[in-house]
Amino acid sequence: xxxxxxxxLQVTGISALAVAGEKLAGSLALAMEDAELRETxxxxxxxxxxxxxxxWQQEGCTDCIQACHETHNVPPIPDHSHRIEWIWKSSFxxxxxxQANDYQxxxxxxxxxxxxxxxxxxxxxxxxxxxxxxxxxxxGLVMMDWxxxxxxxxxxxxxxxxxxxxxWTDPREFLPQQNLDYPTRTTGVVEKCTFCDKRLAKNxxxxxxxxxxxKAMTFGNLADKDSEVRQLLYPRIAIRRKPELGTxxxxxxxx
Amino acid sequence: xxDRSIIYIGLFIFLAVITLPFTLNLTAGGTAExxxxxxxxxxxxxxxxxxxxxxxxxxxxLDWREEYVRRNIREYTATNGKSxxxxxTDTCLAQCHTNKADFCDRCHTFAGVQGxxxxxxxxxxxxxxxxxx
Numbered sequence: 001x002x003x004x005x006x007x008x009l010q011v012t013g014i015s016a017l018a019v020a021g022e023k024l025a026g027s028l029a030l031a032m033e034d035a036e037l038r039e040t041x042x043x044x045x046x047x048x049x050x051x052x053x054x055x056w057q058q059e060g061c062t063d064c065i066q067a068c069h070e071t072h073n074v075p076p077i078p079d080h081s082h083r084i085e086w087i088w089k090s091s092f093x094x095x096x097x098x099q100a101n102d103y104q105x106x107x108x109x110x111x112x113x114x115x116x117x118x119x120x121x122x123x124x125x126x127x128x129x130x131x132x133x134x135x136x137x138x139x140g141l142v143m144m145d146w147x148x149x150x151x152x153x154x155x156x157x158x159x160x161x162x163x164x165x166x167x168w169t170d171p172r173e174f175l176p177q178q179n180l181d182y183p184t185r186t187t188g189v190v191e192k193c194t195f196c197d198k199r200l201a202k203n204x205x206x207x208x209x210x211x212x213x214x215k216a217m218t219f220g221n222l223a224d225k226d227s228e229v230r231q232l233l234y235p236r237i238a239i240r241r242k243p244e245l246g247t248x249x250x251x252x253x254x255x
Numbered sequence: 256x257x258d259r260s261i262i263y264i265g266l267f268i269f270l271a272v273i274t275l276p277f278t279l280n281l282t283a284g285g286t287a288e289x290x291x292x293x294x295x296x297x298x299x300x301x302x303x304x305x306x307x308x309x310x311x312x313x314x315x316x317l318d319w320r321e322e323y324v325r326r327n328i329r330e331y332t333a334t335n336g337k338s339x340x341x342x343x344t345d346t347c348l349a350q351c352h353t354n355k356a357d358f359c360d361r362c363h364t365f366a367g368v369q370g371x372x373x374x375x376x377x378x379x380x381x382x383x384x385x386x387x388x
Binding site: 145146178201 | 320325327329344349375376377378380
């Protein structure tokens with residue numbers, strides 16, 4: 001078969017164009033998917049606002065953690081490397097790296113901040129999950145389907161907040177009592193805060209919000225201008241954990 | 256052809272071995288007794304008809320799972336129009352089949368069902384540790 005130089009250049013050129021076009025279409029589709037994920041256009045966008053000033057009036061209180069863990073059958077595992085936490089507390093300094101400076105009082109840096117899943121608008125855990133065991137609901141809840149979780153722990157690697165825990169052992173062995181209203185988990189699945197989806201379905205507030213003696217935690221709908229969370233965020237300065245990563249967390253801390 | 260008798264004996268043994276399950280079944284005299292299931296005392300009708308539940312309860316549970324967890328639908332409307340809260344522990348076990356061992360387990364054992372692992376996570380109210388109602 002004879003092929004002229006001109007014909008050869010034509011064929012290679014068209015092939016290169018076709019490959020480039022396919023790549024471009026692929027990345028455009030991805031970008032559109034991202035945009036869709038961010039702008040769901042839903043009339044509900046659940047979020048949490050935590051007033052740290054109120055929280056710190058009862059430094060050392062763990063009522064929110066206890067209420068959450070009792071409600072969701074989260075076992076108190078003594079081995080720290082196997083620990084399961086839906087809510088936990090950490091120092092202000094380590095929770096908000098970028099907000100801490102050398103001139104803050106040491107006491108302030110050590111004040112504890114309640115931390116849990118940030119239910120991001122752009123959740124990296126959802127993007128990496130190979131089985132869609134974790135997904136973002138239209139109302140913004142980043143959910144877990146434990147039936148579908150295969151325990152690969154990609155989501156744990158992707159979450160910049162360390163909000164996820166893995167069941168290395170049977171959690172039932174460590175549960176002093178079981179709440180019949182909620183299942184336990186089993187060995188080999190990842191779990192995290194779900195903003196109390198089961199309570200929300202019954203028009204109840206999340207367990208931690210109800211348990212807080214200081215009423216420092218407020219839960220509500222960001223999409224509603226008149227909601228309590230919007231009223232709190234409007235006049236006050238609120239910070240979020242690692243917003244620079246672009247995950248768009250919706251747990252706000254009023255300082 | 257001196258080995259004819261040996262070949263026939265071998266063939267007979269071979270056929271006898273591979274038809275053993277059938278011959279044993281025929282000589283056993285009918286099928287095994289079905290398990291004696293303890294039915295709920297307070298209800299006579301399950302969410303769907305007994306026939307449907309017998310053949311498709313696993314599919315119903317899978318559908319419930321999809322609806323509850325992934326589609327946030329927490330109620331199930333049965334064919335007869337009655338509606339039920341979706342929940343293996345909350346509805347099936349807590350309200351009717353309070354004795355899982357005498358109902359679910361007995362039949363699963365009889366049918367040789369290798370443990371559905373539902374109960375690894377969903378709590379059986381009768382086995383719950385110091386459970387809060």
